[in-house]
Amino acid sequence: MGLACRLIPCLDTDGERVVKGVRFQNLRDAGDPAELAARYDHEGADELVVLDIAASRDHRPTFLSTIERVAEQLAIPLTAGGGVKTVVEARAILRAGADKVTVNTAALTRPTLLSEIAAEFGAQAVVLAIDAKRCGDHWEAFVRGGRETSGRDALEWAAEGAESGAGEILLTSMDRDGTRSGFDCALTSAVASRVRVPVIASGGADKPADFLQVFREGHADAALAASIFHEDVQRLGELKEFLSEQGVVVRRSR
Amino acid sequence: MNAPKLALVEYNAGNLASVERAFARLGAQTYRAARPADIAAADALVLPGVGHFGALLNALRKANLDGALQEAIAAGKPFLGICVGLQMLFASSDEAADIPGLGIFPENVSELERSVKVPHMGWNQLRRVRGTRLLAGITDDAYFYFAHSYAALGAGNATVAFCDHGAPLVAVVERGTIFGVQFHPEKSGESGAAVLSNFLSIASGRPAAEAA
Numbered sequence: 001m002g003l004a005c006r007l008i009p010c011l012d013t014d015g016e017r018v019v020k021g022v023r024f025q026n027l028r029d030a031g032d033p034a035e036l037a038a039r040y041d042h043e044g045a046d047e048l049v050v051l052d053i054a055a056s057r058d059h060r061p062t063f064l065s066t067i068e069r070v071a072e073q074l075a076i077p078l079t080a081g082g083g084v085k086t087v088v089e090a091r092a093i094l095r096a097g098a099d100k101v102t103v104n105t106a107a108l109t110r111p112t113l114l115s116e117i118a119a120e121f122g123a124q125a126v127v128l129a130i131d132a133k134r135c136g137d138h139w140e141a142f143v144r145g146g147r148e149t150s151g152r153d154a155l156e157w158a159a160e161g162a163e164s165g166a167g168e169i170l171l172t173s174m175d176r177d178g179t180r181s182g183f184d185c186a187l188t189s190a191v192a193s194r195v196r197v198p199v200i201a202s203g204g205a206d207k208p209a210d211f212l213q214v215f216r217e218g219h220a221d222a223a224l225a226a227s228i229f230h231e232d233v234q235r236l237g238e239l240k241e242f243l244s245e246q247g248v249v250v251r252r253s254r
Numbered sequence: 255m256n257a258p259k260l261a262l263v264e265y266n267a268g269n270l271a272s273v274e275r276a277f278a279r280l281g282a283q284t285y286r287a288a289r290p291a292d293i294a295a296a297d298a299l300v301l302p303g304v305g306h307f308g309a310l311l312n313a314l315r316k317a318n319l320d321g322a323l324q325e326a327i328a329a330g331k332p333f334l335g336i337c338v339g340l341q342m343l344f345a346s347s348d349e350a351a352d353i354p355g356l357g358i359f360p361e362n363v364s365e366l367e368r369s370v371k372v373p374h375m376g377w378n379q380l381r382r383v384r385g386t387r388l389l390a391g392i393t394d395d396a397y398f399y400f401a402h403s404y405a406a407l408g409a410g411n412a413t414v415a416f417c418d419h420g421a422p423l424v425a426v427v428e429r430g431t432i433f434g435v436q437f438h439p440e441k442s443g444e445s446g447a448a449v450l451s452n453f454l455s456i457a458s459g460r461p462a463a464e465a466a
Contacts, residue, residue: 002418004377004397041443046377072275077399077441097271099304099401099441122305124373124401167373167403196368198375221376251377251397253443 004251005215005243006046006222007236008079008200009229011036011070014054015062020227030230033066038073040229043236044253045076049170049224051102052082053145060089064096071097079127079170090117094125102170104129105143108150108157111164118165123197128166130154132187133174139187146174154187155194162195169199170224176204180228183210188218200224208234208242215248258457261287261296263323263339265313273302273336276440280451290322298331298457299323302440303338307363307404308350310338324356332431332457334388337402340427340434349404358432359409366403370420373403378437380415386428388435389415390452396445398425398437405436431456 011018011033019027052063067080080093081102090101107113118126131146132139132154139154173184188201198221201214205225214220228234240250264286277284287293314320344355347363366372377397405423417425427434439446
């Protein structure tokens, strides 16, 4: 049967509470991260991602205690990150109970950050987050929460990042994020064929058919979504049932 | 009888907390063993491995835990190695060519083949080649969470189950009271909890629910 395609709810937090908003605008409270984590674990999530989208250094101790509270609820893997710039910060996040840490902007400035974390914790603990946006005939990697371009070609950056020690790529389409118009399968497929590491597709999820498409045509190893799960637009169990009927290998659980 | 004294071997790199929590959910108490005497005092041992083969073995040797572990294992204390905690039972690994493993199994741990996604990351199934108490009551369609780039490709007659990712890789071993799993039971939901529960039964000397 082989590896199951993973479904991953994402909790965007201000460090302490889950928030939701489109492209970091109009943030609203969407619940307690530990409560949501327990619910998603129970409903059959394959992993959980928790991001600190405030990512200011003042809030980091709060975020670390949030990771601890979330980890306590989970019998599945936990990825956490947001604004990680140093090995020290990555270590704190992993010690708090995350199994993997995401790195984004700081790795573009200093790619050795990926190899430094991988050397200490293994490549399987390093997730390179790429916010990609179409610019003419290619995609560019954006930084600082998607506000400015790094000028780097997203595909080349994905390949370099995987080579530098990232064990997984969390690929967010800036064009689709928050639009509920489906995943960017062209982008996902382009990155998935460029790297050997697993690719998590993110941005644009709405309908069950979107997930089917990103696994079939986007060749994603995992698909991530936030608000459609928080707002009960999709339920993990039903989504997995649909995907399974369509011939996608998913982990069925109670 | 009293509950067995279950030690989690601490070498300052693995994520002990999640294994601690997984046993706590089963109602089992554990303690952290960071010194040889802590290991000697245990009735059963779990070594949760995360990270690098060489780093793990260097850390064990630096803390003089390797000899205590070998003695405990040789004395027939039930042992469960997780991920790199399984890999370290082998003689060597491509990940650290100059650092020997414990050599309980003579084979080498190899880098995963390049035709498939590496790391082998996510939920996969087992292909059992023989029965084992460790997988008692767990059906063949159960999924387990894997996250690794290296694996043993064989362990002789100690091999209990393979996982197919490109080539078949050793997913579960058993020899006497020595057990090892390449996946992370503490991250594998209910099926992982069942594995840990079976290990607790083995550690308590309770009869296995499912003989070979």
